[in-house]
Each structure stands twice: as C-alpha cells, then as structure tokens.
Amino acid sequence: MTDASLSPAAAPRAGLIATDARTRKRNAAEKRFRAYGICAIGVGLLFLVFLFTSILRSGLPAFTQTVIDIEFTVTQEQFDTAEGKMLKTKEYEKLFIAALEGQLQERGLEVAFDGKAIQRLVGKPGGTIRSYLQANPDRLGAPISFELAAASRVDGYLNGRITRDSLVDSRFLQASDLDLIDALQQADIIKGAFNWNFITGTDSGVDNPGGAGLGASVIGSFFMMLVVLFLSLPIGVAASIYLEEFAPKNRWTDLIEVNISNLAAVPSIVFGILGLAVFIQFAGLPQSAPLVGGLVLTLMTLPTIIISTRASLAAVPPSIRDAALGVGASKMQSVFHHVLPLAMPGILTGTIIGLAQALGETAPLLLIGMVGFVAREYPEGFLSGFTDANSAMPAQIYTWASRADPGFYEKAWGGIIILLLFLITMNAIAVVLRRRFERRW
Amino acid sequence: MSFVKLTTSALAISAVAATAAMARDQVQIAGSSTVLPYASIVAEAFGENFDFPTPVVESGGSSSGLKRFCEGVGENTIDIANASRQIRDKEIKACADAGVTDIIEVRIGYDGIVFASQTNGPAYDAFEASDIFNALGAKVLVDGAIVDNPHKQWADFNGDLPAADIVAFIPGTKHGTREVFEDKVLLKGCEDTGAMAAMIEAGMSEDDAEDACIDVRQDGVSVDIDGDYTETLARIDANPNGIGIFGLAFYENNTDKLKVATMGGVSPSTETISTGEYPVSRPLFFYMKKAHIGVIPGLKEFASFFVADEIAGGEGPLAEYGLVADPELGATQAAVEAEATIGGGS
Numbered sequence: 001m002t003d004a005s006l007s008p009a010a011a012p013r014a015g016l017i018a019t020d021a022r023t024r025k026r027n028a029a030e031k032r033f034r035a036y037g038i039c040a041i042g043v044g045l046l047f048l049v050f051l052f053t054s055i056l057r058s059g060l061p062a063f064t065q066t067v068i069d070i071e072f073t074v075t076q077e078q079f080d081t082a083e084g085k086m087l088k089t090k091e092y093e094k095l096f097i098a099a100l101e102g103q104l105q106e107r108g109l110e111v112a113f114d115g116k117a118i119q120r121l122v123g124k125p126g127g128t129i130r131s132y133l134q135a136n137p138d139r140l141g142a143p144i145s146f147e148l149a150a151a152s153r154v155d156g157y158l159n160g161r162i163t164r165d166s167l168v169d170s171r172f173l174q175a176s177d178l179d180l181i182d183a184l185q186q187a188d189i190i191k192g193a194f195n196w197n198f199i200t201g202t203d204s205g206v207d208n209p210g211g212a213g214l215g216a217s218v219i220g221s222f223f224m225m226l227v228v229l230f231l232s233l234p235i236g237v238a239a240s241i242y243l244e245e246f247a248p249k250n251r252w253t254d255l256i257e258v259n260i261s262n263l264a265a266v267p268s269i270v271f272g273i274l275g276l277a278v279f280i281q282f283a284g285l286p287q288s289a290p291l292v293g294g295l296v297l298t299l300m301t302l303p304t305i306i307i308s309t310r311a312s313l314a315a316v317p318p319s320i321r322d323a324a325l326g327v328g329a330s331k332m333q334s335v336f337h338h339v340l341p342l343a344m345p346g347i348l349t350g351t352i353i354g355l356a357q358a359l360g361e362t363a364p365l366l367l368i369g370m371v372g373f374v375a376r377e378y379p380e381g382f383l384s385g386f387t388d389a390n391s392a393m394p395a396q397i398y399t400w401a402s403r404a405d406p407g408f409y410e411k412a413w414g415g416i417i418i419l420l421l422f423l424i425t426m427n428a429i430a431v432v433l434r435r436r437f438e439r440r441w
Numbered sequence: 442m443s444f445v446k447l448t449t450s451a452l453a454i455s456a457v458a459a460t461a462a463m464a465r466d467q468v469q470i471a472g473s474s475t476v477l478p479y480a481s482i483v484a485e486a487f488g489e490n491f492d493f494p495t496p497v498v499e500s501g502g503s504s505s506g507l508k509r510f511c512e513g514v515g516e517n518t519i520d521i522a523n524a525s526r527q528i529r530d531k532e533i534k535a536c537a538d539a540g541v542t543d544i545i546e547v548r549i550g551y552d553g554i555v556f557a558s559q560t561n562g563p564a565y566d567a568f569e570a571s572d573i574f575n576a577l578g579a580k581v582l583v584d585g586a587i588v589d590n591p592h593k594q595w596a597d598f599n600g601d602l603p604a605a606d607i608v609a610f611i612p613g614t615k616h617g618t619r620e621v622f623e624d625k626v627l628l629k630g631c632e633d634t635g636a637m638a639a640m641i642e643a644g645m646s647e648d649d650a651e652d653a654c655i656d657v658r659q660d661g662v663s664v665d666i667d668g669d670y671t672e673t674l675a676r677i678d679a680n681p682n683g684i685g686i687f688g689l690a691f692y693e694n695n696t697d698k699l700k701v702a703t704m705g706g707v708s709p710s711t712e713t714i715s716t717g718e719y720p721v722s723r724p725l726f727f728y729m730k731k732a733h734i735g736v737i738p739g740l741k742e743f744a745s746f747f748v749a750d751e752i753a754g755g756e757g758p759l760a761e762y763g764l765v766a767d768p769e770l771g772a773t774q775a776a777v778e779a780e781a782t783i784g785g786g787s
Contacts, residue, residue, distance in 0.1 A: 085751075086490070086746070086749060086751055087486065087490060087749075087751040087752065088489075088490050089486060089489050089490055090751065090758075126489065127485075127486075127489035130489060130490075131489075162697065166697045167697065168696040168697055170693060170696050171693070171761070172693075172694070204485055205478075205481045205482040205483075205484065205485035205486070206477075206478040206481050206482060206762065207478075207482050207758060207761065207762045208482075208485065280517065281512070281517075284517050285517075286465060286516075286517065287469060287499075287517065287519070288469070288497055288499065369471065369497075369499045371499065371500055372471070372477060372481075372497070372498050372499035372500040372501075373477070373480070373481035373484055373485070373497070373498040373499075374497050374498070374499065376484065376485065376488060376495040376497070377488070377494060377495050389467065389469070389497040399500070401671060402474075402500075402668070402669045402670075402671045402672075403478070403671075404478065404670065404671075404690060404691040404694035404695065405694050406694070406695065
C-alpha cells in the first residue's frame with residue numbers, strides 16, 4: 001500500500017465548500033450520465049414525433065375526399081334499360097357523366113373538355129347510384145342530388161400529391177384535366193368533404209380507391225377480439241389459478257411453466273401456420289373467418305395473459321390467504337373470494353394489453369386467408385359475423401399498402417391512424433383500471 | 442364456478458358458429474398477386490351488379506394458390522385459383538390425387554412485364570434481352586469463354602448503356618412473373634449472346650444449358666423481391682441505379698415515379714403487347730373447379746361475368762386498369778359456357 005494517493009499526507013483535505021479533483025471527477029461523471037439519459041429520451045421522443053408527424057401527414061388526407069356534387073334525374077325508362085344490361089353500374093356511370101357534361105355546358109365553362117376527360121375525373125359512381133335507386137325506387141323521374149367521390153387522381157391534385165410539374169400524361173389523368181378541375185372547383189361542383197365512407201365503408205376494387213372504407217374490417221377485428229376475449233380470459237385465468245395456487249411444485253409444473261414462457265416468445269406467423277393446419281384443414285372451419293382468426297390470436301394471447309395473471313396472483317400477500325384459511329374458508333373459497341378479486345386489476349390490465357397486441361397482429365392472418373379483397377361486405381347477423389369471410393384492420397392496411405394506385409397508399413396511412421386510436425384507447429383503459437383499482441400492501 | 446360456465450358457453454358459441462359455417466354462399470378465390478387486382482375489380486362489380494354476395498379474393502402467389510386449389514373438393518377449399526402462368530402437369534396430377542379432376546382453365550387476358558427505373562436515375566431507356574442476361578446471368582460469355590459474371594456496370598458490356606452500377610430487383614421464385622422473366626428474357630438473352638451455344642459446346646446437355654442460362658447471379662447485384670410490386674417500387678425509390686421488374690398496369694399507375702425502358706426497341710403498352718410486338722408478356726389465367734358449379738351459388742355466373750366483353754373486353758374496366766385484352770376472348774367465353782375442362786370434353 002504505497003500508493004501515493006492513498007496516503008493521507010498527499011491528499012489535500014477538502015472542505016465542505018471547496019471540492020477536490022476526485023469529487024469533481026465523480027460529479028462530472030454523474031452529470032455526463034444524466035446527459036446521456038436525457039439524450040436517450042430525446043432520441044426516443046424525436047423518433048416518436050417523426051413517426052406521428054409522418055403518420056398524420058400521410059394519413060389525414062384519407063379522411064377527406066373530393067366529391068362531385070350534382071343533381072340529376074334518372075327516368076323510369078333509363079332505369080329499366082340499365083337494369084336490363086349485364087354491367088348495370090356502367091350504365092349509371094354513363095348517365096352520371098352525361099348529366100355532368102350537360103350541366104357544364106349549361107354553365108358555359110371556359111375550359112374545353114370532352115366526355116373522356118370527365119370520365120377520368122369521376123370515380124366509380126355506378127354502384128352508389130344503383131344501390132340508391134334500388135333502395136328508393138320512388139325517386140325515379142325526380143331530380144336527385146348526389147355527392148359522389150371523384151377519381152383518386154383528382155383527390156391527389158387537390159391535396160397536393162400530384163402537382164402540375166410532376167404530372168405525366170396518362171390515361172388516368174392529363175395535364176389539360178387540371179384546368180377542368182380548377183374550373184369545376186370554382187363552379188363549386190367539385191369540393192372537399194369529410195370522407196365518412198372511409199370510416200363506415202367496405203373495401204373496394206383496386207380501381208376505386210375513393211370507395212374504400214375500413215368499416216367492415218373494424219367489424220372483423222371486433223369479432224376476432226370477442227373470440228379472443230371469451231376464450232383466452234377464462235382459459236388463461238383458470239390455468240394460472242391452478243398453476244399458482246393449487247398445482248404441486250414438481251418437475252411437470254416446472255416444465256409447463258418453462259413452455260408457457262417459451263410460447264410467449266414464439267413468432268406470431270407460427271401460430272398462423274398452426275391455425276391453417278389445425279382449424280381450417282383439420283377441423284374444417286371456414287377460411288378467412290374471424291372465428292379462425294380469433295382462435296389463432298387466442299393461442300397467441302394466452303401466454304401473455306397467463307404470465308400477467310400469475311404475476312398479479314403472486315403479488316397478493318400470503319397473509320390474505322392465511323387469514324381466509326384461518327377463519328375456516330376452503331382453499332377454493334380463499335382463492336375465489338379473496339385472492340382473485342384482489343388480483344383482478346392486474347389480470348384485466350394484462351388481458352387488455354394482450355388484446356391490444358392481438359388487434360395489431362397481421363402475420364398469422366396472412367395464412368388463414370384474411371388478406372386480399374376480403375372485407376367487401378358487412379356480415380348479415382351476429383353469428384355470421386364470426387363465420388363470414390372478413391378481414392381485420394391491420395390486414396386491411398397491409399392490403400391497401402400493396403395496391404398500385406397511390407390513392408390506396410393514403411388510405412393505408414389513414415387506416416393506421418384509426419388502428420392507433422383503438423390501441424391508444426385500449427391502453428388508456430388499462431392504465432385507468434390499474435390506477436383506480438390497484439392495491440398496494 | 443363462473444369460469445367453467447364461461448368456458449362452456451364460449452365453446453358452445455364457437456360450436457354453433459362452426460355448424461352455421463357449413464353452407465358457404467360466396468365464391469372463394471386465391472392465388473396470384475398479379476391477377477388479384479383484376480379479380481378484385483371483377484368481384485366488386487359482380488357484387489354491385491348481381492344479387493350474389495361479393496366473392497372473396499385472397500392474395501398469395503400463383504403457386505400457393507394452385508396448391509390450395511388442389512387440396513380437394515368441398516366447401517372448405519377454394520373455388521378458383523388465379524395464376525399468372527399456366528398450370529403445370531405436376532399440379533394437375535396433385536389435383537387429381539386429391540380428387541380435383543375437372544378443372545376449367547380460363548384465360549382472362551395478357552399482362553406486360555416492364556423494366557422500369559427512377560424517373561431521375563440514369564438513362565436506362567433501351568434494353569435488349571442480351572443486356573439483361575449479361576447483367577444478371579450467373580455465367581456469361583466473355584471473350585469466347587463462359588465465366589462467372591464479372592460485370593459491375595451496364596457500360597461494361599454495352600457502351601450504349603449508362604456507366605452505372607448494376608442493381609436489379611426481380612420477382613422471387615414464388616411469383617409467376619419470375620418464370621416469364623426467365624423464359625422470355627434470360628433464356629433469350631442467353632441464346633442471343635451465344636452463351637447457350639458455348640455451354641453446349643463445352644459439353645453440357647441442352648437441358649442443363651437451359652437451366653444454367655436462367656440461373657441468376659448470387660453476388661447481391663440481383664435482389665429477389667418476394668413481396669409485391671410496391672416493395673420493388675420502394676427499393677427503386679431508395680436506389681437511383683436500380684432497375685425493377687413491374688407489371689404494365691402497376692407501372693402505368695405510377696408514371697410519376699417510374700420511367701420505363703424499351704425492350705428490343707419496342708416500348709410497352711397495351712397496343713404493342715396485344716399485337717405481340719413487345720416481347721415480354723404472358724397470359725393470365727384462373728382455374729375453376731367444375732365440381733363446385735351448382736354447389737357454390739354464383740360461381741359460374743362469376744366466371745362468365747369475368748370474361749364478358751363488358752368486363753375483360755378492350756373497353757372494359759380491366760383494360761382500363763392495364764390488362765391487355767385477349768383477342769380470342771370469344772373462344773374463352775364459349776369454353777366457360779360449355780364448362781370445358783382441361784384434358785378435353787365438358
């Protein structure tokens with residue numbers, strides 16, 4: 001021990017006010033460490049801000065839509081002719097285009113245009129017109145006011161995705177059409193409107209981004225979550241109560257425990273393959289059905305729920321159990337009357353987090369046929385909601401992102417906003433439950 | 442006790458749901474992601490114009506679609522498989538083994554395969570099949586000898602092409618597009634450059650030489666894209682030197698981001714493809730189970746609707762989206778009407 005710094009003579013005595021070199025060094029290290037921490041948080045926040053701004057910037061246009069606001073009459077005769085054709089919607093589209101052309105000529109717009117140009121501007125109005133007329137046959141022969149979605153390129157021009165400079169003439173849109181759009185906007189025939197259809201509608205064909213909506217796949221996700229909730233909560237809670245409270249501690253329960261933890265780490269696509277093999281090919285359940293999706297996601301959610309339930313059961317102090325047993329309750333009574341109610345907030349939080357995770361899952365759905373043009377109709381009733389082919393929110397977003405028309409890309413981002421809203425709500429509920437009912441001992 | 446009750450009721454609900462599911466009333470389709478857009482357009486129009494429910498169209502790729510198609514007959518199997526290539530004998534046999542014997546083949550039209558790059562990237566304006574082969578083949582002919590592909594830049598083998606690094610994003614092997622790319626571009630380029638003749642001379646059998654011709658180099662210059670064209674587009678967006686392979690319809694939807702190269706001096710368009718001038722095109726098909734007609738409501742109506750002049754014809758919505766109409770559509774319509782199956786007869 002001849003180290004100079006250790007000898008009391010060499011170390012200058014520092015007072016309470018003056019600091020010596022080593023103290024300064026230690027303080028500096030601490031300051032640096034705090035700075036690293038702030039940097040880390042800052043980088044995280046920066047990513048978050050970047051993520052949110054890019055999501056909002058790309059996604060918000062999906063919530064507005066350019067509509068063509070026009071009043072026109074369909075006569076009984078026109079209706080009968082159209083219904084006699086095979087492609088009825090095309091006939092209504094022609095009627096609509098003719099009406100629009102007529103009105104433009106009446107107003108005397110200064111821009112030259114032809115039927116083809118108008119054809120490029122309108123979206124796919126035929127289906128909407130037909131379903132309206134079928135629902136209201138009494139309106140035939142009277143002027144009906146329609147607000148119909150314009151083509152996605154018109155949308156793109158008005159919200160700045162397509163500019164005059166970047167536009168390359170194609171059969172979808174030509175430079176001369178932009179003047180026509182401007183003129184129509186001046187005449188108040190084309191205007192922006194909130195896109196309710198995006199929230200309530202169903203998926204549409206790839207040539208009709210204006211008609212695409214997330215509604216049907218929200219319903220698909222809802223039915224899947226019902227299946228997940230009603231299967232994974234009881235099974236998960238029952239399994240964890242047994243493992244935590246009743247099961248003997250031996251090699252078998254250890255093995256089960258290890259396997260449950262492993263299961264939680266299995267990639268979700270594996271559950272999709274399992275679902276395809278077991279539920280569809282072996283059990284013969286229908287393809288693309290939310291029931292199968294729910295079953296697959298149940299498998300995926302179970303470990304999460306079991307682990308969180310066991311943790312919250314273990315957090316209930318033994319004194320509660322001892323007291324219950326002490327006043328003569330049976331083991332089961334002590335669990336169900338005392339331990340379980342106290343562990344409930346933790347269990348619910350775990351369940352909601354598990355559900356939120358399942359809600360955002362796409363990979364397993366790929367394999368059971370929920371990706372593609374699937375969410376094209378609302379289910380007819382409650383039971384068929386489980387079995388009718390449907391998509392789910394993340395799967396729908398994935399589908400939209402892979403379509404050629406840039407209009408769908410926008411819809412995909414819009415879908416992400418809606419999905420995030422659901423996830424934030426679910427996580428908020430979990431936080432509130434925890435705050436409100438959590439007990440500390 | 443309540444948990445036991447809950448579990449039983451949940452199981453009961455699923456059991457009820459499962460029995461209710463037995464009667465499927467909508468047409469179920471799966472397969473090629475190239476045909477998917479067209480099928481979804483037709484499916485939507487079918488739902489809007491008929492009283493049948495809108496068919497379900499799933500994605501996945503030609504091979505996986507046909508695999509599912511051949512799983513058997515019954516309501517738990519798909520009715521129609523979309524394919525961007527013709528069904529293989531192997532697959533017909535697999536189908537037959539599983540009891541799917543009467544298959545109706547329907548050709549819906551043609552699709553062009555184009556080579557496109559970033560609008561402000563190097564001037565990749567004109568390619569020949571031999572250029573693509575020289576750039577991407579695993580073994581090429583240099584100075585009379587077959588060697589591992591040494592080319593780093595396009596200008597290395599063709600002075601007319603830009604001196605830019607070769608980077609190509611080509612469809613992965615599960616895509617039907619890959620097969621067309623191999624047959625109509627790589628193999629042709631192999632023959633044109635004389636590499637094939639040199640390989641045969643070096644003692645390879647003709648089959649082996651063909652296999653060697655369609656081998657794509659593995660040194661990272663050529664990237665297999667297993668996803669769809671959006672992924673290729675994203676890769677091109679990030680890489681100015683990149684060349685990507687797209688379907689004509691996809692390119693036409695994204696002309697603001699992509700510029701297309703001519704192939705053999707012909708620029709791709711619906712006209713040049715329908716006349717056969719543009720060399721890289723392929724027919725698109727769907728395959729239907731005859732056994733499902735009359736069992737699944739609307740199946741035959743859907744097939745007839747798909748190939749009707751109003752839909753798949755030159756003025757129809759499919760052509761509007763980018764499908765090249767089949768000049769022999771009339772024959773296809775008649776075949777669907779007669780329910781003619783592969784291997785003859787109705």
